[in-house]
Amino acid sequence: MSYNVTSGKILRAVHPTTEETMIIHEISDDFWCKVEPLLAPFKRTKSGGSPPRDFRSILNGIFYVLKTGCQWHFLPPCYGSKSAVHEHFQRWAHAGVFAEIFRLYAQEYHALKGIQWEWQAMDGTLLQAPVRGQPVCLAEEGLGRNPTDRGRSGSKLHLHVEQQGVPLAIELVGANVHDSRLVSPTLALDVLPRPAPTTEHPQHLCLDKGYDYARVDTEVAEKAYVPHIRRIGEEKTTAGATTQPARRWVVERTIAWLKGFRAIRTRYTCLGVNFRALVDLACALILSGKLEAACS
Structure with missing residues (x-):
């Protein structure tokens, strides 16, 4: 089952090794479509080495840490290597990516709702x-x-x-x-x-x-x-006096x-x-x- 939580989905899945129910936090498709262009400059350009982890999975891992407050060391393996997720988070943080995401959504909110x-x-x-x-x-x-x-x-x-x-x-x-x-x-x-x-x-x-x-x-x-x-x-306004909400x-x-x-x-x-x-x-x-x- 799935449902929205703070612009994200929470999916219940079974861990492949322990067979215990775990919670997987995921950002929404709409959120990812807006964020993906901001992460494009960070894609690996050189070949070789292990295959790069999908950026959406890494962002889901960051969202998991943000939502649950867990230590990076205890990040579930479904999001990738904890060291890789943390390394990408720090790169994006120092580059101002998350501040730009905030600004982008503020602009969209202003355009749509004002x-x-x-x-x-x-x-x-x-x-x-x-x-x-x-x-x-x-x-x-x-x-x-x-x-x-x-x-x-x-x-x-x-x-x-x-x-x-x-x-x-x-x-x-x-x-x-x-x-x-x-x-x-x-x-x-x-x-x-x-x-x-x-x-x-x-x-x-x-x-x-x-x-x-x-x-x-x-x-x-x-x-x-x-x-x-x-x-x-300051005393509370007396009954019957005009006040602002x-x-x-x-x-x-x-x-x-x-x-x-x-x-x-x-x-x-x-x-x-x-x-x-x-x-x-x-x-x-x-x-x-x-x-x-x-x-x-």
Whole structure:
């Protein structure tokens, strides 16, 4: 049997040696058709040696690791050699392939459904990062002492989403970096160019109490946003008063979508570029799933 899970299929198969039921994760045919041209430059051009592994099988193996959070060492043999899959993953990650897949799907979503820029939101989420072989928390790898986890190694993902929760940018930093310091760095990573707001079509940015600083107000205003920041100690609006609908929840939902991928929920990837690649792939799969749901 098969069914869609986050733009992928899960097939139940029988392992040929142990006769035990195992789960095989596969990307959808539509996803592969869009990604295949980006992987064409990495095909082997010289003859000799063992036959090259099919790139779709390798990408399925990467998807399996992303979805299950397993170590590369325990990758099922149906995806090929674990060392070959990991080697290709690192090559593609350092070449920016996964970032390009994210950008490609964001462009397709904008073309088919349209990015809703009127109401945007931002928030961050902390991740445990018990990476081995790392004696110190390296800021350049997106690691830092987690103040909410007794100073253990941790990371933070800071998200910028549009009105429907579609991810526009994700910044990776150490867990000790405050959310209020990440507004401009995250906006600079948007995968799509932001249209200029006008008087008729203003753009609102919704933030929680963690951004309640005068410098954030100034920073957001300089970016031509209408700020909506929940103030520390602010009382709830009295009954009968006119209020705006809650808008911040969409970013929390997108964070939940991302943490549905176990390799993101807890970070075991030492190199920041590799972890960013997994996050970019997860964002592309989220967008792919939304597009496939809209077309079904």
